[in-house]
Amino acid sequence: xxxxxxxxxxxxxxxxxxxxxxxxxxxxxxxxxxxxxxxxxxxxxxxxxxxxxxxxxxxxxxxxxxxxxxxxxxxxxxxxxxxxxxxxxxxxxxxxxxxxxxxxxxxxxxxxxxxxxxxxxxxxxxxxxxxxxxxxxxxxxxxxxxxxxxxxxxxxxxxxxxxxxxxxxxxxxxxxxxxxxxxxxxxxxxxxxxxxxxxxxxxxxxxxxxxxxxxxxxxxxxxxxxxxxxxxxxxxxxxxxxxxxxxxxxxxxxxxxxxxxxxxxxxxxxxxxxxxxxxxxxxxxxxxxxxxxxxxxxxxxxxxxxxxxxxxxxxxxxxxxxxxxxxxxxxxxxxxxxxxxxxxxxxxxxxxxxxxxxxxxxxxxxxxxxxxxxxxxxxxxxxxxxxxxxxxxxxxxxxxxxxxxxxxxxxxxxxxxxxxxxxxxxxxxxxxxxxxxxxxxxxxxxxxxxxxxxxxxxxxxxxxxxxxxxxxxxxxxxxxxxxxxxxxxxxxxxxxxxxxxxxxxxxxxxxxxxxxxxxxxxxxxxxxxxxxxxxxxxxxxxxxxxxxxxxxxxxxxxxxxxxxxxxxxxxxxxxxxxxxxxxxxxxxxxxxxxxxxxxxxxxxxxxxxxxxxxxxxxxxxxxxxxxxxxxxxxxxxxxxxxxxxxxxxxxxxxxxxxxxxxx
Numbered sequence: 001x002x003x004x005x006x007x008x009x010x011x012x013x014x015x016x017x018x019x020x021x022x023x024x025x026x027x028x029x030x031x032x033x034x035x036x037x038x039x040x041x042x043x044x045x046x047x048x049x050x051x052x053x054x055x056x057x058x059x060x061x062x063x064x065x066x067x068x069x070x071x072x073x074x075x076x077x078x079x080x081x082x083x084x085x086x087x088x089x090x091x092x093x094x095x096x097x098x099x100x101x102x103x104x105x106x107x108x109x110x111x112x113x114x115x116x117x118x119x120x121x122x123x124x125x126x127x128x129x130x131x132x133x134x135x136x137x138x139x140x141x142x143x144x145x146x147x148x149x150x151x152x153x154x155x156x157x158x159x160x161x162x163x164x165x166x167x168x169x170x171x172x173x174x175x176x177x178x179x180x181x182x183x184x185x186x187x188x189x190x191x192x193x194x195x196x197x198x199x200x201x202x203x204x205x206x207x208x209x210x211x212x213x214x215x216x217x218x219x220x221x222x223x224x225x226x227x228x229x230x231x232x233x234x235x236x237x238x239x240x241x242x243x244x245x246x247x248x249x250x251x252x253x254x255x256x257x258x259x260x261x262x263x264x265x266x267x268x269x270x271x272x273x274x275x276x277x278x279x280x281x282x283x284x285x286x287x288x289x290x291x292x293x294x295x296x297x298x299x300x301x302x303x304x305x306x307x308x309x310x311x312x313x314x315x316x317x318x319x320x321x322x323x324x325x326x327x328x329x330x331x332x333x334x335x336x337x338x339x340x341x342x343x344x345x346x347x348x349x350x351x352x353x354x355x356x357x358x359x360x361x362x363x364x365x366x367x368x369x370x371x372x373x374x375x376x377x378x379x380x381x382x383x384x385x386x387x388x389x390x391x392x393x394x395x396x397x398x399x400x401x402x403x404x405x406x407x408x409x410x411x412x413x414x415x416x417x418x419x420x421x422x423x424x425x426x427x428x429x430x431x432x433x434x435x436x437x438x439x440x441x442x443x444x445x446x447x448x449x450x451x452x453x454x455x456x457x458x459x460x461x462x463x464x465x466x467x468x469x470x471x472x473x474x475x476x477x478x479x480x481x482x483x484x485x486x487x488x489x490x491x492x493x494x495x496x497x498x499x500x501x502x503x504x505x506x507x508x509x510x511x512x513x514x515x516x517x518x519x520x521x522x523x524x525x526x527x528x529x530x531x532x533x534x535x536x537x538x539x540x541x542x543x544x545x546x547x548x549x550x551x552x553x554x555x556x557x558x559x560x561x562x563x564x565x566x567x568x569x570x571x572x573x574x575x576x577x578x579x580x581x582x583x584x585x586x587x588x589x590x591x592x593x594x595x596x597x598x599x600x601x602x603x604x605x606x607x608x609x610x611x612x613x614x615x616x617x618x619x620x621x622x623x624x625x626x627x628x629x630x631x632x633x634x635x636x637x638x639x640x641x642x643x644x645x646x647x648x649x650x651x652x653x654x655x656x657x658x659x660x661x662x663x
Contacts, residue, residue, distance in 0.1 A: 011417075011442040012401030013440070021438035033663075042449075042519050044439075052075065056453060057074045063304050065300055066095060066294060067091035068090040068091060072087050078479075081492060085297075085478075086269040089268075090268065092267060093291075093295070094164075095262075097330070098129050101218055108124060114340070115235070116206065116207075116343070116344035117237070129188055132262050133259075134259070135166035136260065139229070142228050142229040147171065148196040149173045149175060151193070152198070153177050153181070153198070154176055155331070157341050159201075161343075168486075173272045177190070178322035178616060180206065184639045185616075188639060191223065197228060197230070199231045201235035204343070205344055206345050210239075212236060229248060230244065231253045232248070268292070270484045271292045276290065276324055276430060279619065285640070295480070298479065299431065302431055304454065305437075307421070314363045314365070315329070315339050315367075317366075318330040318346055318354060327430055337364075342357060351375065355381070364430050366396070369400070369618055373406045373410065374403060380413075384412075384416055393418060394419045395415055395418045396421045397422045402445075403545050403548060404444050406649075407420060419436060421436025421448070422448075424523055429479060429482055434454075435447060440519075443653070447522070448513075448521075449520065456474065456515075457515065458470060459508075463506070470524060471512075472510050473510070473511040483495065490558075497498055510527050510528060511526060523541060525539040529623060543597065551576065551586065552588075553574070553576060554577065555573075557612045557622060558570065561630065569601065570606075571603035572609045581606070583647050605659060611649060613641050614643060616642045618642075628654065629654060630661070
């Protein structure tokens with residue numbers, strides 16, 4: 001059976017979409033200037049990597065990005081690592097995100113903030129810009145200057161947007177964490193970057209419960225001796241603010257700078273705007289520094305062209321401020337869209353809450369996790385049949401591979417008619433390598449395409465491109481949003497080791513991927529979690545695709561157990577509510593895996609567990625369990641997990657099954 005037959009088309013662009021989407025108009029605009037002609041998206045992509053500098057120059061112009069001083073050229077040095085983007089340019093990141101805040105667009109909604117503890121807040125672009133100017137003036141008055149770090153322990157809402165824009169307007173570097181992190185996990189991050197200012201909520205709401213954090217965050221302040229000021233946000237209106245001498249209430253900070261305009265300080269193209277963090281499950285997180293111009297132009301390409309987001313759109317991506325999707329979402333301001341933020345539990349007061357919000361706010365672009373969509377499928381939600389989703393055009397999914405069955409659910413009961421954009425990249429580039437485009441059909445179980453300007457292929461172990469098979473996801477040419485550095489890595493050794501040790505001069509991303517004959521992509525999981533029974537490489541996602549469509553299974557995790565020079569596949573299963581692991585279910589799981597994948601995929605051991613460990617950004621932590629089952633002495637950073645107790649339960653259950661070394 002061919003790949004085309006295995007992956008049926010479940011959505012196709014209309015003629016109007018091909019012509020009038022922003023990607024379609026960009027393609028036509030290039031052809032009017034004498035480039036191309038481009039027969040289809042794949043021809044456009046090939047040109048974008050063959051003519052890399054011209055492509056990024058045209059993205060900058062077409063997307064209307066602004067700078068104070070033009071670049072001498074698009075790309076100076078092309079080395080990886082070490083590529084120099086837009087040398088000579090002077091620009092400001094916040095100025096670009098607020099470029100439509102004046103004139104006719106000033107009174108359009110910029111941010112609509114939902115949360116569990118406060119009323120819905122609505123602010124226009126003019127109001128957002130005014131608050132950014134006011135907070136920047138306050139920060140300057142506290143001695144915050146260009147290059148300083150402004151840290152946020154904030155919820156996904158209005159204050160986080162204002163804080164980031166005020167910091168980046170004056171040239172400070174923004175870094176954020178979610179307020180559900182433990183103090184130790186936050187100090188593991190912010191302690192490395194030594195912030196001068198902190199914006200922190202006094203607590204948060206989740207799942208109908210209130211979590212006051214004033215005392216915890218007072219402890220955090222005490223652990224950050226470089227702080228000059230702390231702004232306390234009353235996320236819990238009935239609770240006290242964070243105590244301490246450095247504290248200024250949010251309202252007072254804004255009032256002190258009222259009437260001041262943002263400075264939009266011109267900065268170098270590689271001046272840092274964000275510091276993001278690796279998950280930190282194996283030790284202190286890596287501090288990943290993203291630069292001014294490169295991140296901006298890449299987000300413009302991803303949101304405007306691939307996402308088809310524009311000034312009349314309404315954009316909701318369910319995220320937290322501890323995940324790079326928050327930074328991606330924030331960049332939607334540059335399109336002029338209204339950004340709908342949601343803080344709290346996606347399942348409260350019911351699993352339909354996000355869908356209700358999408359319908360009520362007439363959202364055009366809704367982003368969520370593959371895990372959420374799978375949960376909706378398993379709960380048999382039918383939003384398309386019960387709600388008016390007529391405004392919704394694009395549904396983004398990321399965080400883990402999207403199961404083919406979840407494509408089925410979206411196009412039957414979820415949101416038929418939308419472009420289902422499964423996107424994949426990471427914190428490392430604060431963006432995507434592969435994802436969606438309005439110019440191609442969507443095929444069941446496949447990511448649509450390589451993104452424009454991304455020279456991504458699958459490599460075998462000898463650094464040869466794999467044709468029609470699986471390999472390591474690599475990028476062979478520079479991408480503007482590759483990090484400018486790691487923090488406190490003066491010789492670049494840790495940065496080089498993270499991405500360039502495997503294939504010198506080529507970015508190795510760490511995903512196990514296949515590119516299909518029609519240009520799509522299938523991700524099989526992290527390559528460092530790839531299984532290797534009998535010498536055959538198996539991606540963990542191949543097993544999840546079979547197991548997690550079984551009604552009796554709530555969740556699962558698969559790891560390889562090294563034994564006698566080979567690898568045994570071990571499957572951990574969380575039964576659905578009211579279910580247990582029976583002999584019949586074991587037989588059903590093994591049969592489904594054998595028939596849906598191959599006999600090589602069938603687990604040697606299936607163990608019932610109470611829970612699966614996840615990072616705070618919602619990703620399964622396979623490596624921690626793999627180290628546990630293989631007797632590694634390397635300690636895990638439990639503060640990086642949203643549910644560290646799951647590892648304790650798993651340790652006990654593996655011991656009971658005699659699957660631990662010497663156990």
